[in-house]
Amino acid sequence: MEDSAIPQKYIISIDLGGTKILASLVNSGEGILMSVKKSTKDKSLKGDYATLCAATIKELLASSGVNETSVKAVCLGIPGSVNPHTGIIGIAPNLNIRNYNIKEELGKQIPFPVLIENDVNLAALGIHKFEFSKTVKNMLVVFVGTGIGGGLVFDGKLYRGSSFFAGEMGHILVDKNGPVCGCGQKGCFEAIASRTAIVNNIVREIKSGKKSKLSKIVEAKEQIKSKALANAIAEGDKIAIKHTTSAAKVIGMMLASVNNLLNFDTIVLGGGLVEANEKFILPLIKESFDKFSLKSTAANTILAATRLGDNAAIFGGIPLAEEFLEIKI
Numbered sequence: 197m198e199d200s201a202i203p204q205k206y207i208i209s210i211d212l213g214g215t216k217i218l219a220s221l222v223n224s225g226e227g228i229l230m231s232v233k234k235s236t237k238d239k240s241l242k243g244d245y246a247t248l249c250a251a252t253i254k255e256l257l258a259s260s261g262v263n264e265t266s267v268k269a270v271c272l273g274i275p276g277s278v279n280p281h282t283g284i285i286g287i288a289p290n291l292n293i294r295n296y297n298i299k300e301e302l303g304k305q306i307p308f309p310v311l312i313e314n315d316v317n318l319a320a321l322g323i324h325k326f327e328f329s330k331t332v333k334n335m336l337v338v339f340v341g342t343g344i345g346g347g348l349v350f351d352g353k354l355y356r357g358s359s360f361f362a363g364e365m366g367h368i369l370v371d372k373n374g375p376v377c378g379c380g381q382k383g384c385f386e387a388i389a390s391r392t393a394i395v396n397n398i399v400r401e402i403k404s405g406k407k408s409k410l411s412k413i414v415e416a417k418e419q420i421k422s423k424a425l426a427n428a429i430a431e432g433d434k435i436a437i438k439h440t441t442s443a444a445k446v447i448g449m450m451l452a453s454v455n456n457l458l459n460f461d462t463i464v465l466g467g468g469l470v471e472a473n474e475k476f477i478l479p480l481i482k483e484s485f486d487k488f489s490l491k492s493t494a495a496n497t498i499l500a501a502t503r504l505g506d507n508a509a510i511f512g513g514i515p516l517a518e519e520f521l522e523i524k525i
């Protein structure tokens with residue numbers, strides 16, 4: 197076959213998180229060819245994320261056997277505010293970095309163009325292109341986990357805002373007397389309805405003496421993860437059900453408010469909390485969404501969960517490269 201003589205083109209998508217870095221070789225035709233995961237806690241690197249990325253890329257290429265010349269770009273997903281044009285990370289609290297030009301620093305160490313984007317924006321790009329591209333024009337993507345992040349797609353294009361922080365849904369004010377948020381304000385959406393918020397409420401009740409299937413985890417001073425929460429809900433744990441239900445109601449209310457403003461055709465939910473608890477949480481969110489939506493608007497908006505999971509942002513590197521480098525991957 198003549199086609200097999202044409203070398204395949206790939207990008208390397210990197211998901212840079214607070215505890216781990218995930219790098220994947222990916223293209224539209226083959227999907228994810230290979231991934232390498234590393235801890236970001238390596239002390240010898242002293243938070244030098246460019247060097248860490250470069251080392252991970254090298255390892256990925258060596259173990260995949262893919263030739264350097266087949267790689268057309270490296271796309272970084274960053275949990276924070278980024279300027280995709282300059283390559284500067286403004287603030288990324290989980291990575292403990294501020295005003296850092298990772299595009300320039302990483303560019304010195306690798307022979308590929310470097311592109312960066314906020315991780316939820318990247319997930320929105322991936323979900324739009326690979327799950328909903330045919331029918332969807334105006335889409336909101338919301339990831340609920342440690343925090344709550346959003347990505348906006350209008351007329352099929354990512355909306356980044358005037359200074360690149362559009363989509364920060366987690367910091368919309370819900371209750372000015374609510375719990376303190378990571379951003380310093382009180383009562384933000386994510387301080388009330390993220391997995392972290394649900395877990396904080398559950399831990400408080402357990403510590404005050406209430407019985408729960410999650411008591412053992414709390415007593416062992418371990419973190420309650422989304423999966424453990426899902427198991428407790430499946431076993432009928434009243435405390436887990438109570439706080440997850442109340443968060444789901446707030447999520448539905450918030451989605452309705454934002455949809456009343458922006459009129460999406462599709463709202464896609466993802467992130468650890470939704471992924472592990474979809475059967476329980478999605479109907480509750482939908483019910484609350486319908487209740488707080490303007491009449492008939494909710495009926496025109498599809499509410500769904502993504503099937504791409506953690507790979508949404510990895511796939512998002514493909515449309516990002518296509519947008520900035522005008523290439524087909």
Ligand SMILES: [Zn+2]
Pocket residue numbers: 366367377378379380381384
């Ligand atoms: Zn906040």
